[in-house]
Amino acid sequence: MDVRTLDTNGFVSFDYPILLRDAVGEAMESWKAFCTLPIEQKRLLSGGDRIKDFGYMCRQDAGPNADEKELFHALRANYPELLPKAQLVGDKRATDFIEAVDVLLYRMGPVVQIFAREVEKRYGIPGFEDDVMQSQDYWTFRYLRYPKNKPILANKHGDRGGFTFHLGETEGGGQYLDLHERVWKEWPVSEKRTIIFPSMGLQHRSKGQLKALWHQVVPTESSASERFAMVTFVDFQGTHRFDDSRFNMKDFEPGFNYEIPFNEFDKYFVPRPVMMPG
Numbered sequence: 001m002d003v004r005t006l007d008t009n010g011f012v013s014f015d016y017p018i019l020l021r022d023a024v025g026e027a028m029e030s031w032k033a034f035c036t037l038p039i040e041q042k043r044l045l046s047g048g049d050r051i052k053d054f055g056y057m058c059r060q061d062a063g064p065n066a067d068e069k070e071l072f073h074a075l076r077a078n079y080p081e082l083l084p085k086a087q088l089v090g091d092k093r094a095t096d097f098i099e100a101v102d103v104l105l106y107r108m109g110p111v112v113q114i115f116a117r118e119v120e121k122r123y124g125i126p127g128f129e130d131d132v133m134q135s136q137d138y139w140t141f142r143y144l145r146y147p148k149n150k151p152i153l154a155n156k157h158g159d160r161g162g163f164t165f166h167l168g169e170t171e172g173g174g175q176y177l178d179l180h181e182r183v184w185k186e187w188p189v190s191e192k193r194t195i196i197f198p199s200m201g202l203q204h205r206s207k208g209q210l211k212a213l214w215h216q217v218v219p220t221e222s223s224a225s226e227r228f229a230m231v232t233f234v235d236f237q238g239t240h241r242f243d244d245s246r247f248n249m250k251d252f253e254p255g256f257n258y259e260i261p262f263n264e265f266d267k268y269f270v271p272r273p274v275m276m277p278g
């Protein structure tokens with residue numbers, strides 16, 4: 001995996017290993033099946049709160065920037081709470097779906113490990129690979145279902161966690177803000193190819209060498225159909241985290257972090273209490 005494109009493009013793009021692609025396909029199907037459950041049953045799988053949320057969420061914000069979608073966060077750390085809730089639904093569509101995450105985690109582990117190892121070497125971040133791999137229980141699998149016919153499907157933002165592995169999407173429309181030209185470009189995601197890009201956490205950990213990539217989702221020509229997508233927010237044991245109690249991505253200028261000196265970027269972070277094993 002050539003991570004040098006992180007400097008030029010802001011992301012790494014590569015062909016899926018076949019087994020991982022199959023696992024992504026199956027997880028996507030199981031998510032679509034889950035979505036067909038009645039809303040009251042889906043709500044049985046909710047948990048957490050606005051910041052530490054997990055399970056099923058249905059965002060129905062109001063206003064011109066409404067970010068309306070169904071999503072599901074699955075972390076292995078939440079299984080003890082999530083699995084009994086899924087069983088309570090009493091429908092295979094709920095349990096199969098949660099189990100698909102385990103297969104995914106198992107198959108994407110080696111790919112994430114290579115990425116972390118190469119980043120550690122190239123950007124001189126001691127212990128990075130170990131920190132990433134010891135945090136697998138805290139990697140967040142986010143499943144999304146976007147409604148039809150909306151002017152914007154996902155607002156412009158950078159992700160807050162460590163880095164983001166974009167696993168797949170049923171429709172195009174994903175765009176990133178080019179690091180140098182500052183224009184929106186379509187990201188190279190297809191059935192065969194996928195991308196990993198840094199989030200705020202990795203920008204901080206690399207002392208600003210890497211930049212959290214801004215992205216958005218706009219409707220495509222064929223956006224009469226629904227869009228389903230899956231991403232993994234790979235988090236890692238770190239000393240600081242983005243302070244989302246004080247800062248909201250909506251208030252930042254897209255790409256605000258691309259040229260900023262590290263000491264200024266650091267102001268958006270707070271020390272993080274140790275919460276992960278290892």
Ligand SMILES: [Fe+2]
Nearest residue numbers: 157158159215
């Ligand atoms: Fe995102």
